[in-house]
Amino acid sequence: xxxxxxxxxxxxxxxxxxxxxxxxxxxxxxxxxxxxxxxxxxxxxxxxxxxxxxxxxxxxxxxxxxxxxxxxxxxxxxxxxxxxxxxxxxxxxxxxxxxxxxxxxxxxxxxxxxxxxxxxxxxxxxxxxxxxxxxxxxxxxxxxxxxxxxxxxxxxxxxxxxxxxxxxxxxxxxxxxxxxxxxxxxxxxxxxxxxxxxxxxxxxxxxxxxxxxxxxxxxxxxxxxxxxxxxxxxxxxxxxxxxxxxxxxxxxxxxxxxxxxxxxxxxxxxxxxxxxxxxxxxxxxxxxxxxxxxxxxxxxxxxxxxxxxxxxxxxxxxxxxxxxxxxxxxxxxxxxxxxxxxxxxxxxxxxxxxxxxxxxxxxxxxxxxxxxxxxxxxxxxxxxxxxxxxxxxxxxxxxxxxxxxxxxxxxxxxxxxxxxxxxxxxxxxxxxxxxxxxxxxxxxxxxxxxxxxxxxxxxxxxxxxxxxxxxxxxxxxxxxxxxxxxxxxxxxxxxxxxxxxxxxxxxxxxxxxxxxxxxxxxxxxxxxxxxxxxxxxxxxxxxxxxxxxxxxxxxxxxxxxxxxxxxxxxxxxxxxxxxxxxxxxxxxxxxxxxxxxxxxxxxxxxxxxxxxxxxxxxxxxxxxxxxxxxxxxxxxxxxxxxxxxxxxxxxxxxxxxxxxxxxxxxxxxxxxx
Numbered sequence: 001x002x003x004x005x006x007x008x009x010x011x012x013x014x015x016x017x018x019x020x021x022x023x024x025x026x027x028x029x030x031x032x033x034x035x036x037x038x039x040x041x042x043x044x045x046x047x048x049x050x051x052x053x054x055x056x057x058x059x060x061x062x063x064x065x066x067x068x069x070x071x072x073x074x075x076x077x078x079x080x081x082x083x084x085x086x087x088x089x090x091x092x093x094x095x096x097x098x099x100x101x102x103x104x105x106x107x108x109x110x111x112x113x114x115x116x117x118x119x120x121x122x123x124x125x126x127x128x129x130x131x132x133x134x135x136x137x138x139x140x141x142x143x144x145x146x147x148x149x150x151x152x153x154x155x156x157x158x159x160x161x162x163x164x165x166x167x168x169x170x171x172x173x174x175x176x177x178x179x180x181x182x183x184x185x186x187x188x189x190x191x192x193x194x195x196x197x198x199x200x201x202x203x204x205x206x207x208x209x210x211x212x213x214x215x216x217x218x219x220x221x222x223x224x225x226x227x228x229x230x231x232x233x234x235x236x237x238x239x240x241x242x243x244x245x246x247x248x249x250x251x252x253x254x255x256x257x258x259x260x261x262x263x264x265x266x267x268x269x270x271x272x273x274x275x276x277x278x279x280x281x282x283x284x285x286x287x288x289x290x291x292x293x294x295x296x297x298x299x300x301x302x303x304x305x306x307x308x309x310x311x312x313x314x315x316x317x318x319x320x321x322x323x324x325x326x327x328x329x330x331x332x333x334x335x336x337x338x339x340x341x342x343x344x345x346x347x348x349x350x351x352x353x354x355x356x357x358x359x360x361x362x363x364x365x366x367x368x369x370x371x372x373x374x375x376x377x378x379x380x381x382x383x384x385x386x387x388x389x390x391x392x393x394x395x396x397x398x399x400x401x402x403x404x405x406x407x408x409x410x411x412x413x414x415x416x417x418x419x420x421x422x423x424x425x426x427x428x429x430x431x432x433x434x435x436x437x438x439x440x441x442x443x444x445x446x447x448x449x450x451x452x453x454x455x456x457x458x459x460x461x462x463x464x465x466x467x468x469x470x471x472x473x474x475x476x477x478x479x480x481x482x483x484x485x486x487x488x489x490x491x492x493x494x495x496x497x498x499x500x501x502x503x504x505x506x507x508x509x510x511x512x513x514x515x516x517x518x519x520x521x522x523x524x525x526x527x528x529x530x531x532x533x534x535x536x537x538x539x540x541x542x543x544x545x546x547x548x549x550x551x552x553x554x555x556x557x558x559x560x561x562x563x564x565x566x567x568x569x570x571x572x573x574x575x576x577x578x579x580x581x582x583x584x585x586x587x588x589x590x591x592x593x594x595x596x597x598x599x600x601x602x603x604x605x606x607x608x609x610x611x612x613x614x615x616x617x618x619x620x621x622x623x624x625x626x627x628x629x630x631x632x633x634x635x636x637x638x639x640x641x642x643x644x645x646x647x648x649x650x651x652x653x654x655x656x657x658x659x660x661x662x663x664x665x666x667x668x669x670x671x672x673x
Contacts, residue, residue, distance in 0.1 A: 006085050007096035010106075013145030014081070014138060018058055021065075022079045028115065029279045031123040031130070032351035033368045034074025037194045043070060049200040050076045053138035074368070075198060077123055081137035087121075088114040089503035092451035092533055096148040101175045101581045104451050104536050104604045106147050107503070108212040109133055111449075113140075117216050117502040119254055124161075126214050127256050129344040129352045131206025131589075132180075134161035135197065150175060160203040161210070174576050178212075178584035180205030181593060188587060188594030194350070204588045207541035211584035211600045215447060216501035217259040217289060219540060222508060223434070223445055224263035226486050230433045231338050232267070235398045239482075243269030244311040247304060248338040249329065249392075250402075251275070251322035253284040257342035261290045261315030266490075266497060269338075270307045271315040272300070272329075274322035276354045276363075281319045287501065290317040297328045304334070323356035323381050326388035336397045339389060340429070345405040346592035348378055353409075355381035379413035386415035393426075401428045403542075403552035405591040428555045435556030440630055440637035442511035442623045443483050444543035448522065450504040451604075452533030458504040459495060460531055464521045465508065466491050472514060479640060483509065507540075512623035512645065519605065519615040526607030535605045536581075537615070541589060541598035545571045545626025549589075549596035559633040565597035567629045572599035574621045579603065579614025620649070628654045 024030075038046060050066050051059050066076045089111040097103035111117060112126045112133045119127050124134045134140045143163045146156050155169040156176045181202050183192065196202035208214040232243045246269045250260050253275040261284070264271035273290070275281050284290045291314045294300035300316055307314045318325050322343065329336055344352030354363045355377035367374045393399050401407045407424045410417045419425050430439070438444065450457040469491065473484040487508045494506060510518060525531045539546065547553040550562040572585045580601040589598045603618065605611055624645055630638035634657050646652045 001085050003094050006090075006094060007148075009083060009085055010144045011096050011148045013141050014054060018061055019080055019084075022082050024079075025122065028122055029120055029277070029283070031073070031120040031125050032364050033072070034198065035194045035350060035371065036074055036368065037191060038070075038198050042195070042199060043067075046070055046076060046199045050078065050136065050138075053136075053142070070198070073123075075123070076136060076200060078136040078138050079122065081141060082122060083137075083141070086115075088116070089449075089453055091453045097150075098148075099150050099152055099175065100534060100606065101152070101604045102147040102150040104534055105176055105212060105582055105602065106144060107451055107453075108449065108536060108602060109143070111216075111503040112209060112212055112214045114502045117214065126206070126209035127254060128206045128209070128590075129254075129347045130197075130204045130350065131209030132161060132203045133209055133212070135200055135203045136161075139163060147176075160201070160205070172577075172579075174580050174582050176582035177576070178205075178210060178582065179586070180210040180584065181587035182585065183587060185594075190347075190349075190593060193588075193593040204593055205584070205586045207547075207586065207589040207598055208538075208600065210586060211541070211602070212582070213447070213538040213540070213600055213602060215449065215503060215505035215507065217256070217262065218499040218501065218505065219445070219447065219507055220256050220259040221263045221266070221499060222490055223540070223542070224259045225266050225490065226438070226509060227429050227433050228263055228267045228269065228338070229486060230437055231398060231400065231429075232269070234432065235337050243267045243338075244313075245308050246270065246337040247272060247308065247335070248340075249273075249325065249336050250340045250342055251325075252342040252344070253277075253280050253290060253317060254344065257344075258284050258289055260342060261317065262497075262499070265291070265313045265315055266493070268311075268313045270304060270312065272304060272318065272325065273315065274318045274320055274325045276319075276321055276360045278319060278360065281317055285317070288498065289315075291315045293317045293319055295319050297325065301328070301332065301334060321354065321356045321381075323385045323388070326385055326392075330388040330391040335395070336392050339392065339397050339399040340402045341385075341406045342402050342404050343406070345409045346588070346590060346595070348405075348409050349375055353378055353381070356384060357381075382410045382413040383415045386410050386417055390416060390425075399426050400432060401426055401551075403428055403430065403549075403590050405551065405595065408551055408591065408595075428552060430552055430555045436635075436637060438483060438509060439544045439553070439626070440556070440635045441480050441483065441641050442544055442627050443480070443509045444546075444623070445507055445540040446510040446515045446518070447505060447507040447538050447540070449536040449538070450531065450533065451536060452531070453504055454532060455500075455504060457531050457533065458500070458506060460525065461522060461535065462491055462494055462506060464525060465506070465518050468517045468521055469508075469510075469514065472517070477644075479637065480511065483511075484514075511641075512620055512627075513648070515619045515623065516616055519619060520612060523605045523607055523612050523615065526605055528607075537603040537605060537619075538601060539622075541586070541600045543626070544623050545629070546600055546622075547589065547596060547598035549591055549598065551591050551595065553596075553598075557630060557633045557635070561629075561633060567626055568597045568599050571622065571625050572601070574625060575599075575601045575618055578618035578621055579611075580618055624652070632657055634659060
């Protein structure tokens with residue numbers, strides 16, 4: 001298809017003539033059938049809601065088709081309106097546009113729906129089982145049309161994928177403002193989500209799915225790599241950044257969990273990972289993100305011991321259930337150093353967790369036709385999984401919750417995950433690693449995308465970022481030196497690790513100073529024509545300031561505020577008037593709908609001096625908002641970091657905590673009669 005034809009189809013929006021039906025492609029990884037939760041009256045409402053995107057004279061044809069989709073899949077995806085063109089991150093100039101910023105956004109959301117990137121591309125799900133870009137294909141088509149028509153005097157508003165419209169604004173305003181799943185708090189239960197999503201009025205945007213900032217599994221590989229390196233340090237007591245000879249056991253090869261196998265190899269270790277979906281195993285093996293595949297656990301464990309003796313960096317996938325793997329390891333005399341879990345337990349009954357004893361297909365049928373029985377199977381499976389994990393931790397394995405609601409759902413299932421005093425027996429990775437070593441010092445998942453889609457541009461940006469980090473590491477305080485050195489190792493080896501899937505993107509963990517310096521250097525390179533097209537900056541919502549999540553990102557905040565969401569909301573508001581090209585605010589992400597509020601941004605660099613001012617202002621706020629909050633919570637590293645920032649910027653004035661003496665507190669409370 002030529003660029004001219006592509007541009008015409010994008011600009012068309014909803015076609016005037018009903019397109020031919022699209023055949024169901026069995027080779028594509030499809031979303032599981034969703035819960036049948038709507039009453040007859042609500043099903044009529046869902047159908048009426050879907051038809052409002054189309055001319056009245058199309059309704060007679062579309063109504064029975066959409067009603068069948070709702071009956072068959074639990075959602076109305078409007079498969080017929082899936083475009084004929086291939087969706088992927090094209091060169092920015094391939095998109096029809098009046099605003100370069102709008103074209104960059106089209107490229108970014110296209111990457112989220114690329115069949116090589118997205119988990120369930122035909123259902124518009126990027127990752128996590130239900131992390132949606134849009135709810136249906138009509139929303140996609142209208143959004144792309146609006147972006148093609150947008151000027152610098154307009155802002156597009158998206159309500160949970162629904163393009164509300166283009167509104168007059170101005171050049172300094174964001175081009176797009178996104179909200180996903182923002183419901184009245186009392187109506188944020190899992191069943192509320194299922195109902196609202198089936199009605200077509202809300203969606204689960206996960207984090208980078210609904211904010212158009214997903215960059216494939218690379219986006220989580222780096223965070224996973226540094227988590228594993230530091231877990232290895234905690235386990236071994238060594239300072240070396242290497243997992244040589246260590247075994248890491250986990251689950252999942254999906255959009256996010258698929259990073260674990262590759263990250264373990266990069267860290268020098270041995271990964272044993274279970275995945276129940278044969279299609280996902282096949283994709284990850286073909287992509288080179290997993291080294292070897294096994295269906296026989298005995299053979300897999302023999303290979304594990306061989307790799308351990310050689311200190312070989314390798315990932316071994318078991319095509320089967322994670323519970324079977326854990327129980328086999330518990331029954332055998334095999335040393336396991338590290339363990340976690342990345343099943344999508346934020347969605348345990350809708351395809352996020354497959355219980356032991358059922359085939360992948362049978363589990364998919366049971367979760368829809370026998371939901372109560374399925375819930376019991378999930379609970380039993382979680383109990384068995386935890387029992388095996390407990391056995392291995394008693395032998396010395398270091399286990400952590402990976403922020404996927406594993407401990408939360410295991411506890412709800414009645415598994416043995418609590419200490420006598422009622423706290424979890426295992427830490428989250430944020431409590432032990434990511435929080436104290438990274439977030440509290442301002443380090444988080446900064447990322448960029450080259451909109452030219454040229455590998456040579458990405459290589460140039462890698463070299464620029466390397467030079468910036470080398471300069472910073474030379475004069476860094478000892479508290480952050482290891483973080484900088486780990487990131488230098490990452491960025492120097494990123495090209496040879498072949499991490500790109502989809503857009504030409506890169507990620508590294510940087511603090512406020514690093515992000516601003518790297519972004520400024522990119523902007524200079526654009527002005528000097530060293531990079532051939534605009535660069536999009538962004539980050540994962542899983543960051544210093546971006547997410548309020550008491551079981552993950554804010555789990556190492558102990559002043560009682562971990563259940564509040566002021567930080568994430570303030571962050572998005574602050575980014576929006578400091579120069580972000582687009583912003584997003586979500587309910588849900590990682591640990592589940594109703595369990596977290598998170599937000600993100602995208603910023604397009606074009607080489608201009610105006611953009612330089614924006615990036616300095618916005619990136620500084622985007623990190624230091626969270627540092628100030630963490631400092632107020634009395635996190636020692638954050639108090640150090642915000643003090644350092646106030647020294648660098650005299651106009652920054654942050655309220656600092658006074659530290660009360662425990663003896664005074666005890667005396668005051670105990671003295672009350």
